[in-house]
Every structure is written in C-alpha cells, then in structure tokens.
Amino acid sequence: MDKVKMLAEWIQDAQNIVFFGGAGTSTESGIPDFRSAAGLYQSEEKLPYSPEVMLSRSFFVKHPEVFFGFYRSKMLHPDAEPNGCHRFLASLEHQGRLKAVVTQNIDGLHQAAGSVNVLELHGSVHRNHCMKCGRFYSLNEVMSSSEVVPKCPVDGGMIKPDVVLYEEELNQDTIVRSVQAISQADLLLIGGTSLTVHPAAGLITYFHGKHTVLLNTDPTSYDHKADLLITNPIGQVMAQLADQLGL
Template sequence: MKPEERLAEWIGESRNIVFFGGAGTSTESGIPDFRSAAGLYRQEEELPYPPEVMLSRTFFMEHADVFFDFYRSKMLHPAAEPNGCHRLLAELETSGRLKAVVTQNIDGLHQKAGSSRVLELHGSVHRNYCMKCSRFYSLEQMMAAEDTVPRCKDDDGIIKPDVVLYEESLNQETLYRSIEAISQADLLMIGGTSLTVHPAASLITYFQGARTVLLNADPTPYDSRANLLITEPIGEVMERVGMMLSLG
C-alpha cells in the first residue's frame, strides 16, 4: 500500500484529526519557507541584516523603516492561493473529522481555503493594530499605506502587524487551545515543518493518540517516531489523498 493510500485509510477511520503545520505547507502556493535550500534564510547576502535580526522586537522598535521594507517585500504575499493541503484540510473540517489546524504560518491561507478552526501560533499578517490605541487595520490597508512606516490615522501611532517577532512570547490562550486540541486527537498530521522552532515544535509531544503522520520534504528530529513518513510535496500528496476520500 502506498503511503498516501495509508494516509487516506487512516483519515477515513479517524474522528478527531489535528493538523500541525509550518512554512512548507505554503511553499506550493508560492510563499518561500525559511530554512530550505530556497528559503528566506539562504538569502542573507542580499539583505542588510540577517532575517532573524530584522524580525526581532528590538529591531522593529529601533529600525521600523528597515523592518517594514523587509516585511513588505519578503513576508507579504496577498496574491497567494491555497494549495491541495489547505483545501483538503478545509474539507476535512467540513466533514467533522478535522477538529483543528495548529499553524506556525502567518499567511492566512487556511482561512482562505475555508478552514475556521485555525490556531495561529505566530499570528497573522491579516491583523494589524495601532500600538497606541489598538485600532485595527487590514492587510489591504497596510499594503496601501503611503508611508514607509504605517501610522494610525487617529493618533499617528505605529501600526504593528499582529505577528510574533523574535523576543516576543506566543499568545498563551492560543498555546493552551493548541495543546488541548493535540492532546485529544486520534490522528496527528504534521506537515511542512522542520520541527526545530520552539516552543511551537514541542507541542506535538502532547499527542497521546496512536497514529502520527509526518509530511515533510526534509528530515526532521521526529522522523523516527512517526508512524507514517511522506517526503513528497505536501500539496500534491494531499490533493491525491482528497481524491481517494469520500467525505461527508
């Protein structure tokens, strides 16, 4: 039996699925990841500072203009569309099998595909707030801002993307809900993540079920513990799995 056929079989037998995903989930939608050969961290020679420096709270506060130049050019992909992975997960939620998507991504593609039970560990580019008055601004408003550093029209405060920067803590409620969902799952699908970014990666240790599926192109520290390992492109695999399933 092919790995994707096994995955389709396990999905069909499960009633409480959780998907834990990272940047590799969206690469087939045209959004670069961070650590692969074509990832953002390999472009350091083209950047004024290392990405992890520019994506820190300290850098944001001290060099907001450089931060936003980098953020707009490298982190925002408003034209990206969901791929086969996002679409299948949305279908699984509709069928009642998938209970939550726990994602490290900030692109909003799971919601664009139709998922509503999405726990965004690192925030979202679609939410932006004035640091003085907390007024909300959409991604479209951020993209249309004429100034390098977007400012609130009410009090001229800097508008900060609701994304978790280096030196910032993850939202505790989101963490708690993610742990709760993973600990109750009977099938955990892990996709498109190197499982090296903590504390997010450590959440999978709360899984108590019997079946773990790992879909990732590159090796991870969790490979030997997965019940099923798939290294083909996740969007293509999930597209084929969806065709094998009769959801309803």
Template sequence: MKPEERLAQWLGESRNIVFFGGAGTSTESGIPDFRSAAGLYRQEEQLPYPPEVMLSRTFFMEHPDIFFAFYRSKMLHPAAEPNGCHRLLADLEKEGRLQAVVTQNIDGLHQKAGSSRVLELHGSVHRNYCMKCARFYSLEEVMAAEDTVPRCQHDGAIIKPDVVLYEEELNQETLYNSVEAISRADLLIIGGTSLTVQPAASLVTYFKGARTVLMNADPTPYDAKANLLITDPIGQVMERVAAILSAG
C-alpha cells in the same frame, strides 16, 4: 499500500484529526519557507541584516522603516491561493473529522480555503493594530500606506502587524488551546515543518494517540516517532489523498 492510500485510510477511520503545520505547507502556494535551500534564511547576503535580526522586537522598535521594507517585500504574499493541503483540511473540517489546524504560518491560507478552527501560533499578517490606541487595520490598509512605516490615521502611532517577532512570547491562550487539541487527537498530521522552532515544535509531544503522520521534504527530529513518513510535496500528496477519498 502507497503512502497516500494509507493516509486516506487513516483519515477515513479518524474522528478527531489535528494538523500541525509550518512554512512548507504554503510553499506550493508560492510563499517561500525559511530554512530550505531556497528559503528566506539562505538569502542573508542579499539583505542589509540577517532575517532573524530584522524580525526581532528590538529591531522593529529601533528601525521600523527597514523592518517594514523587508516585511513588505519578503513576508507579504496577498495574491497567494490555497493549495491541495489547505483545501483538503478545510473539507475534513466540514465533515467533522478535523478538529483543529495548529499552524506556525502567518499567511491566512487555511482560512482562505475555508477552515475556521485555526490556531495561529505566530499570528497573522491579516491583523494589524495601532500600538497606541489598538485600532484594527487590514492587510490591504497596511500595504496601501503611503509611508514606508504604516501609521494610525487617528493618532499617528505605528501600526504593528499581529505577528510574533523574535523576543516576543506566543499568545498563551493559543498555546493552551493547541495543547488541548493535540492531546485529544486520534490522528496527528505534521506537515511542512522542520520541528526546530521552539516552543511551537514541542507541542507535538502532547499527542497521545496511536497514529502520527509526518509530511516534510527534509528529515526532522521527530521522524523516528512517526508512524508514516511522506517526503513528497505536501500539496500534491493531499490532492491525491482527496481523490482517493472522493473515489472511495
């Protein structure tokens, strides 16, 4: 049985699916990942500072102009569209099979595809708040700001994207809800993540079910624990799975 056929079978037999995803989920939508050969972290020689430095809280506070120049050019992809993975997960949620998407991504593509139960561990580029008065600003307003550093129209304070930077803690409620969803799942699909970024990567250890599917182009520390390993592009695989499900 082909891997996509096995996955389709397990999806059909499951009623409490959770998807745990990372940057590789969105690469087929045109958004670069971080650690692959073509990833963002391999472009350090082209950048004024290492990405890990520019994406830190300290750097954001000390050099907001450089931060936002990097953020706008490398982290924002407003034209990106959901791929086969995002679409199938949204369909599974509508059918009542998928209970949650736990994502390390900040691009909002799961919601754009139609998913509503999305737990965003690292925040979202679509939410932005004034650091003084907490007024909300959309991604479009941040991108349209005349200055390099977007500022609140009411008090002139910096508008900070609601994304988790290095040196910042993850939202505790989102962490709790993620642990709860994963621990109750009967099928866990891990997709497009190296499982090396903590504490997010440790969340998969809370899974108590019998079936784990791991979909990633490169090896991960969790490979030996997976019941099904798939290394083909995740969007293409999920499109084939969707076709199998619709034909069956």
C-alpha cells in the same frame, strides 16, 4: 501498501484529527519557507541585517523603516492562493473529522481555503493594530499606506502587524487551545515544518493518540518517531488523498 493509501485509511478510521503545520504547507502557493535550501534564511540576496535580526522585537522598535522594508518585500504575499493542502484540510474540517489546524504560518491561507478552527501560533499578517490606541487595520490598509512606516491616522501611532517576532512570547490562549486539541486527537498530521522552532514544535509532544504522520520534504529530528513518513510535496499528497477519499 502505498503510503498515501495507508494514510487515507487512517483518516477514514479517525474521528478527531489535528493538523500541525509550518511554512512548507504554503510553498506550493508561491510563498517561500524559511529554513530549506531555497528558503528565506538561505537567500543569497545582500541584506543589511540577517532575517532573524530584522524580525526581532528590538529591531522593529529601533529600526521600523528597515523592518517594514523587509516585511513588505519578503513576508507579504497578498496574491497567494490556497493549494491542495489547505483545500483538503478545509474539506476534512467540513466533514467533522478535522478538529483543528495548528499552524506556525502567518499567511491566512487556511482560512482562505475555508478552515474555521485555525490556531495561529505566530499570529497573522491580516491583523494589524495601532500601538497607541489599538485600532485595527487590515493587510490591505498596511500595504496601501503611502508611509514607509504605517501610522494610525487617528493618533499617529505606529501600526504593528499581529505577528509574533523574535523576543516576543506566543499568545498563551492559543497555546492552551493548541495543547488541548493535540492531546485529544486520535490522528496527528504534521506537515511542512522543520520542527526546530520552539516553543511551537514542542506542542506535538502532547499527542498520545493512535497515529502520527509526518509529511515533509526535508528530514527532521522527529522522523524516527512518526508512524508514517511521506516526503513528497504536501500539496500533491493532499490532492491525492482528496481524490481517494472523494473530497
């Protein structure tokens, strides 16, 4: 049987679907991932430091000017639009079949497509707060700031994106809710992730449902454990599913 057709049947039979995704879900929206051959970490562009270093908490504190230069130029994609993957998942949620999207992404495209129960393990570029007073600032306010390092006009505190940097811990409430969602699911869809970033990748081990489906263009260490493996671009696959399921 065709793999997409098989997945469509599994989705029709499922009552509690959870999607666990990473950067690969947004590449078809024009946002580069991190670890693929064309990813941000493989860039041949001359950088003053490695991306991993510049995206660490200690570097952010010591060199905020360099951090924000890299962050604004490489991490922010305000014009990106949801693709077939985001739209399909939102439709499944509206049907009541998809209970949660657990994502490592920070781009907000799942919400832009209409998803509501989105658990953002690594935060979001759309939330920013003053490190002194805690005042909230939108992505647009951060991007439109005339200062290299955005500052709070109230008290001059530095504005930090609510993005989990290296050396920072994930939000415990988000982890607990993600574990609950995954452990209660009867179908787990895993897409666009290398499954190498921990502790996020370890959350899929809490799934004990009927089927695990892995949608990824590149091999992962979890391939042999999946009940179904699809290597076509995830946005295209989800668009085909939407057609077959009439969504």
